[in-house]
Each structure stands twice: as structure tokens, then as C-alpha cells.
Amino acid sequence: MPNASTAMAPQAVQSMAQPKVEFQRLGKRFHRGSEAVTVMEGLDLTIREGEFVCVVGPSGCGKSTLLNMSAGLMRASAGKVLYDGAPVPEPNTKVGYITQKDNLMPWRTVKANIELPLQIRGAAKAEREQRVKEMIQLVGLAGFEKALPSELSGGMRKRVTLARTLVYQPEVIFADEPFGALDAQLRAIMQQELLRIWSASKSTVVFITHDISEAVALGDRVVVLSARPSRVKVDVPIDLPRPRDLSKLRFQKRFNELNEYLWSVLAEDLNAGDEV
Numbered sequence: 001m002p003n004a005s006t007a008m009a010p011q012a013v014q015s016m017a018q019p020k021v022e023f024q025r026l027g028k029r030f031h032r033g034s035e036a037v038t039v040m041e042g043l044d045l046t047i048r049e050g051e052f053v054c055v056v057g058p059s060g061c062g063k064s065t066l067l068n069m070s071a072g073l074m075r076a077s078a079g080k081v082l083y084d085g086a087p088v089p090e091p092n093t094k095v096g097y098i099t100q101k102d103n104l105m106p107w108r109t110v111k112a113n114i115e116l117p118l119q120i121r122g123a124a125k126a127e128r129e130q131r132v133k134e135m136i137q138l139v140g141l142a143g144f145e146k147a148l149p150s151e152l153s154g155g156m157r158k159r160v161t162l163a164r165t166l167v168y169q170p171e172v173i174f175a176d177e178p179f180g181a182l183d184a185q186l187r188a189i190m191q192q193e194l195l196r197i198w199s200a201s202k203s204t205v206v207f208i209t210h211d212i213s214e215a216v217a218l219g220d221r222v223v224v225l226s227a228r229p230s231r232v233k234v235d236v237p238i239d240l241p242r243p244r245d246l247s248k249l250r251f252q253k254r255f256n257e258l259n260e261y262l263w264s265v266l267a268e269d270l271n272a273g274d275e276v
């Protein structure tokens, strides 16, 4: 058992916000030839409107699978995924999905990449112009509208990806290790930017990461999944005040206690040589 005395996880305070995404007794099984692998079994979790929820767990426990099911890109084998209390539509066009790869279109400028989701949705030109302009300001890319992705740094490409997701005002953003490929300094900058943008946009965020300190720094809650077949092992409210200055967090006692506690929980499910 984790040494709870080092950092007793705070009691969850019941939020008054509406459930946005709910997983009820969720199960997922994959078939590979004659072999069946149960990745997830009996997973229960509720994400409320406006929350920033981080999910960590051992490698291969099904974190990306969980997001794919949440976005309506994959069906559950058992249980339910609810969005606003109803079965999740396939695909769910009210949500945004950001992955580690930015998938920008190399031949389109920054502006044209950000505009793409609005074009697909058939938005009028004036609205597209207005929204793209706002997004470019929000993510700090003014002056780079005409640049091609190949002319941008990794952090700038990530900003374009964020803007392209936010431009159609998704109610929920599912982020699958979005900053995993960035170096430490850029990562820190993008984390702070994401918090700023999230507090301005009021969307709900479900954020998958391998990095516990990133999860604690960003989240209202950190959910730890167990090894396969995965379920929720602990769901820890992060009682660090907002707004958070991420450059100062690591000097805070509570931040370090939460990190230590979550590590001890996660370590129970890791075997020697496993990755988080």
C-alpha cells in the first residue's frame, strides 16, 4: 500500500458541475488472431464540466484506448461511455483531440491550418476570419500567419495544433501526451500556456501523461489507472491553489507530497523495467 502518511490524499470535494463524460463499468477487449486481451474492466469515472483531469497509468494499460472511446472513435466491449448523460456519438464532433504528433498539413500556412476545422464545418468566411484571428492572438502566434509548419519550432507547431483544436470551441479537449515530444524547457512553457488558455476558454480537459509532476501541476484531479485490465486505482484531488505559477510549484511542499504519494501508488503496478 502507498505510504499515505507522507501525503494523505485530500478528500474529494463533490463538485456541483454537471457530469460531462462518464465511464460506467467500462470494459475493452482486443482480439489478435485467436488471442483476446482484456485491456480494461469495470472502469468507473466521471469527468465534470470545466474540470482539468489528468490520467496516468503504466504503459499499455489503455489510456489512449480510453480517449478513443471517449471521442467516439472506438466502441466499448462492455459498460457505457456517456457524454452529457447520453451514449457518446460516433464520432463526437463536440470534442477536440490533441495527440503527441501534430498532424499539421505541411502545405497549408499557419492560418490555413487553424482555419481547416471551420471550413470542414461550413462556417462563413467572416466568422472563419474572426475566429482564426482570435486564436492566433490567444496562442501567441501573431506575425506567423503566413508561415508554413516547416518554418516553425516544435513549440510553435504545438501552438498551431492547440489553436486548430480551440478554433471550433470544443466542449471537451482530449489530450494524449501532447507535450511528450518537447524538450523540458518548451514543455514547461506549453504547460503554462495550456493553463492560461484553459482558464480563458472554460473547456473541460482530459489530459493523458506519463509524467506525474506534469499531472499534478496541471490537474484538478489526477486519476491513476492500474495495470491491465485497467480500472481507476486512485482519484486524487489536487488541492493546489489556482492560478498556478508552474516555475514555482516544485518549491512547494504540497506539490512534492502529492508527487510522492502518486508515485508510490503507481509504483505498485510497475514491474522492473516497465515504463510509466
Ligand SMILES: Nc1ncnc2c1ncn2[C@@H]1O[C@H](COP(=O)(O)OP(=O)(O)OP(=O)(O)O)[C@@H](O)[C@H]1O
Pocket (backbone or CB within 6 Å): 030, 031, 032, 039, 057, 058, 059, 060, 061, 062, 063, 064, 065, 066, 276
Ligand atoms: N486496435 C488495437 N488492436 C489490438 N490491440 C490494441 C489496439 N489498440 C490498442 N491495443 C492494445 O491495447 C493495450 C492498450 O493500448 P493503449 O495504447 O491504449 O495503452 P496506453 O496506456 O495508452 O499505452 P502507452 O502509455 O504506452 O501509450 C496495448 O496492449 C495495445 O497493444
